[in-house]
Amino acid sequence: MRKFGLIGYPLTHSFSKKYFTEKFEKEGIQGCQFDSYEIPQIGDFELVLRENPELEGMAVTIPYKEQVIPFLHELDPACREIGAVNCIQIRGGNRKGFNTDYLGFKHSLENWLGNARPKALVLGTGGASKAVKIALRDLEISFLSVSRSAGEGQVTYAELASDSHYLRDFPLIINTTPLGTYPNTEGMPAIPTNQLGERHLVYDLVYNPAETTLMKACVSKGGKAKNGMDMLALQAEANWVIWNS
Numbered sequence: 001m002r003k004f005g006l007i008g009y010p011l012t013h014s015f016s017k018k019y020f021t022e023k024f025e026k027e028g029i030q031g032c033q034f035d036s037y038e039i040p041q042i043g044d045f046e047l048v049l050r051e052n053p054e055l056e057g058m059a060v061t062i063p064y065k066e067q068v069i070p071f072l073h074e075l076d077p078a079c080r081e082i083g084a085v086n087c088i089q090i091r092g093g094n095r096k097g098f099n100t101d102y103l104g105f106k107h108s109l110e111n112w113l114g115n116a117r118p119k120a121l122v123l124g125t126g127g128a129s130k131a132v133k134i135a136l137r138d139l140e141i142s143f144l145s146v147s148r149s150a151g152e153g154q155v156t157y158a159e160l161a162s163d164s165h166y167l168r169d170f171p172l173i174i175n176t177t178p179l180g181t182y183p184n185t186e187g188m189p190a191i192p193t194n195q196l197g198e199r200h201l202v203y204d205l206v207y208n209p210a211e212t213t214l215m216k217a218c219v220s221k222g223g224k225a226k227n228g229m230d231m232l233a234l235q236a237e238a239n240w241v242i243w244n245s
Helices: 016-026 044-051 077-082 101-113 127-138 157-162 165-169 213-220 229-243
Strands: 002-008 032-038 055-060 087-091 094-098 120-123 143-147 154-156 172-175 201-204 224-226
Touching (some): 002 016, 002 044, 016 229, 077 094, 077 127, 101 201, 101 229, 120 127, 127 143, 154 157, 157 165, 213 224
Parallel strands (some): 002 032, 002 055, 201 224
């Protein structure tokens, strides 16, 4: 039996096991199994590998996309530039990290925007945001990071609320935080929703629920919104290619 899996914490929101199980059934892929490994700390990753020596590939989700790097033997060059891992290929005990979030997000955003290149606010500074920002750079989309704390190249949520020019000048809003994810579906980043309008576009990487509180806030003001489901599918298919290469 070929085994693959996902590590993260928590994993109640994840569709990855369902996605791959259905993929194996629909495509008649025999002898493959995908499991979720909910680990409360990254050190438990080693235990997962010891207890499942037949694992050939792992997907990585919040909060371990950066924390997992010291546990790997090698990084794909593009992954090294991003600084976050969401896909691990295991061959003869060697663990190589990749980032397919970049590919999934870039292709998904291109399909949604067409030729438009609006300036973007990237909400969050975790592992997913790193892939998003590299993709925006490669698409030649200007962006600002938004965090709870100030820093170079980023603004705070308090600054968004106090100065309306940010939401006026950066109509594309990309949520890379887990806020709004099932089961805490009422959560959302602290942006001033009263400043949203029909020019705004919200891309929420959250896909469970299908319509987040942030997405609803944008649509209610005449804007447009999409979730991260097609990004999930695109990065999952890229993972599968890596695991079988």
